[in-house]
Amino acid sequence: MCLRLLRAEVWSQESRKRLNRATARVVPDLALRHLAVVAHARLVVISGDSQRLHEEIITAGGQIQEGKFVRFDTLKEMNQALSAATDEMPSQAVQQKLLGLWQRNAEPLFKALELRSRDRAESLQKTLADRAAKEIADITVILSELEHAIRDQLDDPDYQQGFLPFLAPIEQEQFERNVDALRRRLQEIPGEIKKETEAIKARFADPQPRMFPVAVTFLVPARLSRESR
Numbered sequence: 001m002c003l004r005l006l007r008a009e010v011w012s013q014e015s016r017k018r019l020n021r022a023t024a025r026v027v028p029d030l031a032l033r034h035l036a037v038v039a040h041a042r043l044v045v046i047s048g049d050s051q052r053l054h055e056e057i058i059t060a061g062g063q064i065q066e067g068k069f070v071r072f073d074t075l076k077e078m079n080q081a082l083s084a085a086t087d088e089m090p091s092q093a094v095q096q097k098l099l100g101l102w103q104r105n106a107e108p109l110f111k112a113l114e115l116r117s118r119d120r121a122e123s124l125q126k127t128l129a130d131r132a133a134k135e136i137a138d139i140t141v142i143l144s145e146l147e148h149a150i151r152d153q154l155d156d157p158d159y160q161q162g163f164l165p166f167l168a169p170i171e172q173e174q175f176e177r178n179v180d181a182l183r184r185r186l187q188e189i190p191g192e193i194k195k196e197t198e199a200i201k202a203r204f205a206d207p208q209p210r211m212f213p214v215a216v217t218f219l220v221p222a223r224l225s226r227e228s229r
Contacts, residue, residue, distance in 0.1 A: 024090050024098055024218040026225045031084035034063040035098075036072075036219040037105060038082060039113045042212045043120060045128070047203045053131075054124055058211075060116035061109065064101060069108040081219055090218075090225035098218050113213060121209035132204035139196045147189045150182050 038061030045054040061078050062071035072078040089095070 021214065022216045022218075024095055024220055025085040026088040026090055026222055027081060027084045027086065027219050029221050029223050032063065032081050032219055032221045034065050035101070035221065035224060036063045036078075036081055037061055037069070037101075037109055038078060038217045038219065039109050039213055040215040040217070041113055041117065042214055043117055044210045044212070045121065045124060045207045046210060048206045048208075049203060051203060053128055053204065053207055056120075057214075058113075058116055058120055060112040061217075062112060064105060067101070067104060069105045069112075071108075071112050082217070085217070085219055088225070090220045094220060094225055098220075102216075109216075110213065114211065117209060117211040121207075124209075125207075128204055128207055132200055135200045136197050139200070140193055143189050143193050143196070147186060150186045150189075154179070154182055154186070 038059055040057060040059050043054075043056050043058045044052060047053050059078065059082070060071075062069050064070070072081075090098075
């Protein structure tokens with residue numbers, strides 16, 4: 001759903017956009033000790049022929065301690081902080097303060113997002129390799145079953161005999177054409193399996209990750225959210 005919303009937002013007219021690219025949310029004091037900022041990005045892995053192999057939303061972030069960005073120790077820690085976010089926004093004074101902090105922390109946040117993108121892309125290598133192997137296995141099974149079905153049909157005594165005595169001449173002619181077509185199809189299947197296998201291997205051979213930053217969320221502990229100046 002998140003990806004569908006993002007795609008719709010990209011193509012919507014400026015006057016009809018419903019999503020903001022930056023927000024601030026209050027979190028309970030127990031969830032965070034310091035102010036935090038999290039970046040959200042769209043990660044797309046494409047094939048050598050520009051087909052989309054994988055797509056997801058990734059996040060990276062950290063806490064701002066004494067004005068400096070300190071990356072979260074683990075994804076679990078960051079996700080717990082995000083999950084604790086409420087619908088409440090901090091005061092206007094705090095929001096203005098966040099704008100000032102952004103200038104100093106945008107670059108390290110983007111670097112954290114790039115690192116997260118690389119780590120995720122590397123972890124997807126096995127997943128994509130498994131998908132390629134499964135697609136090869138699936139197409140091989142499908143075509144092999146078709147091959148066996150055609151062989152069974154051609155092994156039928158009527159097909160081996162080449163005619164059916166109760167058929168009219170025009171029907172017999174069509175029957176013979178059908179038999180010839182089945183034999184040609186049978187001969188094509190091994191080559192088709194090889195061709196499909198090579199195409200799948202080529203598609204997954206050199207996956208390329210593409211990362212597109214889309215939004216930023218500031219997480220403000222409740223005790224810091226109501227500053228008036």
